[in-house]
Amino acid sequence: MRWLFALLLVWLALPALADDGARSALATVDLAGSSLTAEGRDRGRPRPMELRLTISQPVPYRVYFLDGPPRLVVDFREIDFSGTRAGDLPGRELVPALRWGRFRSGWSRLVMELPGPYALRTAVQRPAEGGAGGALVKLRIEPVDATEFVTRGNALSALWDLPKPAEVTPLPPRRTGRRPLRVAIDPGHGGHDPGAQVGAIYEAAVLLGFARELTEILTRAGFEVVATRKDDSFIPLERRMTIARTAQADLFISLHADALPAGEAAGLSIYVWNPQADDRATRELATRHDRADLLAGLDLSGTDDQIADVLMDLARTETHPRSQAFAKFAVSELNRAGIGMHSRPVRGAAFSVLKSPDIPSVLIELGFLTDAGDRANLFDPDWRARTAQALARAISLWAQDDAARAALSRR
Numbered sequence: 001m002r003w004l005f006a007l008l009l010v011w012l013a014l015p016a017l018a019d020d021g022a023r024s025a026l027a028t029v030d031l032a033g034s035s036l037t038a039e040g041r042d043r044g045r046p047r048p049m050e051l052r053l054t055i056s057q058p059v060p061y062r063v064y065f066l067d068g069p070p071r072l073v074v075d076f077r078e079i080d081f082s083g084t085r086a087g088d089l090p091g092r093e094l095v096p097a098l099r100w101g102r103f104r105s106g107w108s109r110l111v112m113e114l115p116g117p118y119a120l121r122t123a124v125q126r127p128a129e130g131g132a133g134g135a136l137v138k139l140r141i142e143p144v145d146a147t148e149f150v151t152r153g154n155a156l157s158a159l160w161d162l163p164k165p166a167e168v169t170p171l172p173p174r175r176t177g178r179r180p181l182r183v184a185i186d187p188g189h190g191g192h193d194p195g196a197q198v199g200a201i202y203e204a205a206v207l208l209g210f211a212r213e214l215t216e217i218l219t220r221a222g223f224e225v226v227a228t229r230k231d232d233s234f235i236p237l238e239r240r241m242t243i244a245r246t247a248q249a250d251l252f253i254s255l256h257a258d259a260l261p262a263g264e265a266a267g268l269s270i271y272v273w274n275p276q277a278d279d280r281a282t283r284e285l286a287t288r289h290d291r292a293d294l295l296a297g298l299d300l301s302g303t304d305d306q307i308a309d310v311l312m313d314l315a316r317t318e319t320h321p322r323s324q325a326f327a328k329f330a331v332s333e334l335n336r337a338g339i340g341m342h343s344r345p346v347r348g349a350a351f352s353v354l355k356s357p358d359i360p361s362v363l364i365e366l367g368f369l370t371d372a373g374d375r376a377n378l379f380d381p382d383w384r385a386r387t388a389q390a391l392a393r394a395i396s397l398w399a400q401d402d403a404a405r406a407a408l409s410r411r
């Protein structure tokens with residue numbers, strides 16, 4: 001019966017507060033009063049652990065587990081994690097990975113990768129020592145056999161409203177020229193997923209900055225821009241595609257500046273969808289791109305069920321050449337602007353975010369944050385302006401070419 005305890009949804013009633021207005025500010029974490037500790041000395045195998053988080057005020061939260069890899073997920077309503085790094089939590093090294101950040105409006109999420117299957121034994125929130133209105137959240141977890149590992153996927157889904165799967169809107173009609181071309185700009189990463197990191201530099205922040213500059217230039221060039229992310233929040237890959245589809249975007253451009261995979265050369269490169277891409281470096285990148293979604297607790301497998309595979313393939317046979325055409329225009333314009341690129345600038349990769357069957361999509365690795373030369377470019381306003389302007393010209397040329405081809409195919 002003990003495993004039943006793990007099923008309990010911890011949904012705390014907030015203590016009645018005299019003045020509701022005083023709670024308008026979000027709770028923050030006090031790292032000095034927070035820790036992860038393990039019991040026993042056997043470092044070779046999973047041990048019971050206790051996670052203590054001291055926060056500035058009590059908040060509702062819920063706890064559950066996910067598998068593949070085993071993870072403990074705590075959703076808070078809501079903690080402002082900005083300004084605190086999960087890596088600074090005392091005891092962080094006891095687990096393979098720990099992330100936290102804003103998840104979506106009104107929710108923050110902590111995800112702790114575990115060294116094996118665990119169950120929740122106790123979860124309490126009580127006034128913090130020292131008072132001042134703070135609270136201490138204390139979660140105790142213990143290792144269990146794989147057969148006793150209860151995850152939300154197999155047990156809790158009925159109890160807790162999972163984030164809604166992306167709604168599938170009908171395939172948008174090809175643009176008829178009556179409205180400006182609409183470009184979805186997708187700055188990668190965000191929230192608890194900072195992307196590549198070099199010292200105090202985070203890929204997610206660098207991309208947000210570039211996306212803003214690119215948006216400005218595209219808007220001035222007469223395009224409409226839809227952003228999949230406007231601040232430092234976590235947006236699952238699937239939702240990024242849904243945002244573009246719902247907005248009826250004509251083109252989807254994902255922006256990245258990852259860590260340089262082993263054996264890869266630096267420089268800007270453009271990726272288009274190719275599930276057969278059999279290149280270790282791009283596979284490495286693809287895994288890294290999807291890893292944040294895994295850590296965030298989203299399982300991407302099966303999401304394609306919503307659109308019949310046949311429909312997807314049919315749509316892709318038309319969309320894929322359009323993505324490739326855009327990549328070619330982009331390379332040619334970037335070349336003309338003197339932007340240094342990878343020797344094979346257009347490549348195929350199985351990046352999940354490129355999977356839209358109906359919207360031409362590319363992923364641009366602006367450069368690799370871990371490469372000194374690329375990093376210097378990313379921090380050079382002139383390089384960024386030239387890159388953004390070249391992309392604007394490429395979009396314009398591609399749109400004309402694309403419309404001409406569409407007119408031909410209708411004949």
Ligand SMILES: [Zn+2]
Pocket residue numbers: 188189195196203255256257258289
């Ligand atoms: Zn990235």
